[in-house]
Amino acid sequence: MDPDSVAKAFVDHYYATFDTVRVNLLGYYQDASMLTFEGEKIQGAQNIYAKLTSLPFQQCKHHTTTVDCQPSGTAGGMLVFVSGNLQLPGEDHPLKFSQMFHLIPTSTGSFYVFNDIFRLNYA
Amino acid sequence: MDPDSVAKAFVDHYYATFDTVRVNLLGYYQDASMLTFEGEKIQGAQNIYAKLTSLPFQQCKHHTTTVDCQPSGTAGGMLVFVSGNLQLPGEDHPLKFSQMFHLIPTSTGSFYVFNDIFRLNYA
Numbered sequence: 588m589d590p591d592s593v594a595k596a597f598v599d600h601y602y603a604t605f606d607t608v609r610v611n612l613l614g615y616y617q618d619a620s621m622l623t624f625e626g627e628k629i630q631g632a633q634n635i636y637a638k639l640t641s642l643p644f645q646q647c648k649h650h651t652t653t654v655d656c657q658p659s660g661t662a663g664g665m666l667v668f669v670s671g672n673l674q675l676p677g678e679d680h681p682l683k684f685s686q687m688f689h690l691i692p693t694s695t696g697s698f699y700v701f702n703d704i705f706r707l708n709y710a
Numbered sequence: 711m712d713p714d715s716v717a718k719a720f721v722d723h724y725y726a727t728f729d730t731v732r733v734n735l736l737g738y739y740q741d742a743s744m745l746t747f748e749g750e751k752i753q754g755a756q757n758i759y760a761k762l763t764s765l766p767f768q769q770c771k772h773h774t775t776t777v778d779c780q781p782s783g784t785a786g787g788m789l790v791f792v793s794g795n796l797q798l799p800g801e802d803h804p805l806k807f808s809q810m811f812h813l814i815p816t817s818t819g820s821f822y823v824f825n826d827i828f829r830l831n832y833a
Contacts, residue, residue, distance in 0.1 A: 623778045623791075655746045657825045659812060661784050668746075668810055668827040683831055685808035687791055689782060704778045704791040708806055708831050 594656035594667045597690060597698060602649035605639070612639050615700045622703040635703070648674040650681070663692040664701070673707075683708040717779035717790045720813060720821060725772035728762070735762050738823045745826040758826070771797040773804070786815040787824070796830075806831040 588596070604611050616622075616632035622639075623629075629638050651671040659666045667688040672681035689702035711719070727734050739745075739755035745762075746752070752761050774794040782789045790811045795804035812825035 619783075621780045623780060626776065626778065628780075653749065653829055655749065655827045655829070657744045657746060657751075657827065659782065659784070660742075660787075660814070660824055661782070664783070666789075666810070666812060666825050666827070668808075668829070670808060670829050670831055685791075685793060685829070685831065687789070687810050687827075689789060691783070701783055702780045702789050704780065704789070704810075706776055706778070706791065706793050706808070708793055708808065 590656050590658065590665060591654075594665060594690075595654050597688075598651055598654050598667060598669055601688075601700075602651065606646075606648050609640055610636075612636060616703075617699050617701075620700055620703070622705070624705050625707065644675050646676045649684075650674070659689055661689075661691060665690045665698070670708075713779050713781070713788060714777075717788060717813075718777050720811075721774055721777050721790060721792055724811075725774065729769075729771050732763055733759075735759060739826075740822050740824075743823055743826070745828070747828050748830065767798050769799045772807075773797070782812055784812075784814060788813045788821070793831075 613636040616635050618631050620632055621630050622635045629635050649671055651669055653670045655668045657666050669686045671684055673684050674681040684707050686705045688700050690698035691701045693699055736759040739758050741754050743755055744753050745758045752758050772794055774792055776793045778791040780789050792809045796807050797804040807830050809828045811823050813821035814824045816822055
């Protein structure tokens, strides 16, 4: 697969996990991973997992609008930049968001998330 | 300076250059640099410079809303994630944008842009 297809497949899988079995997001992160969520800095898979599973909504649905990717310079690493909409329960209108992931290859041929920065884009 | 202050200073300087002396943006990039501008992939300082100086507007004004940063894992590298508004001449309303930079230190104690991904966030 070309890098753009790999990035799109990763993002689709990540958000499907987020929207359906959020506890499985733990597997995307490692101890060195970093998340900046709406300006809040969180480090390490367990802390990131705790943050993502304690957000004040149980159900949501991510729709991606654009997915861009570039090689990051770290061996086999990839930067993925997403824009999209996030539909929350009980809300008439979805929220716009942007997110970036720095993906690092694992020894099993997959990727883990080393850097993750998420922002809502308020109108 | 702490990394957040460095990131903010970089971004302020970059957009001030973009908005006032756009030809000076050439100095921010090197031959290995990559830009993805609204999905279009451009590689190398000269090509990036040609793209940025040929955009269909001469004057603009970037206003940053949020600037997040994390270490990228590459020695001394930094990922910077920006959201903001872009005011174009003759437009009543600014356009919302998101942009990410992967900054790599130079031997002179500054940074160059290795990765640059820009997207307008349409309503």
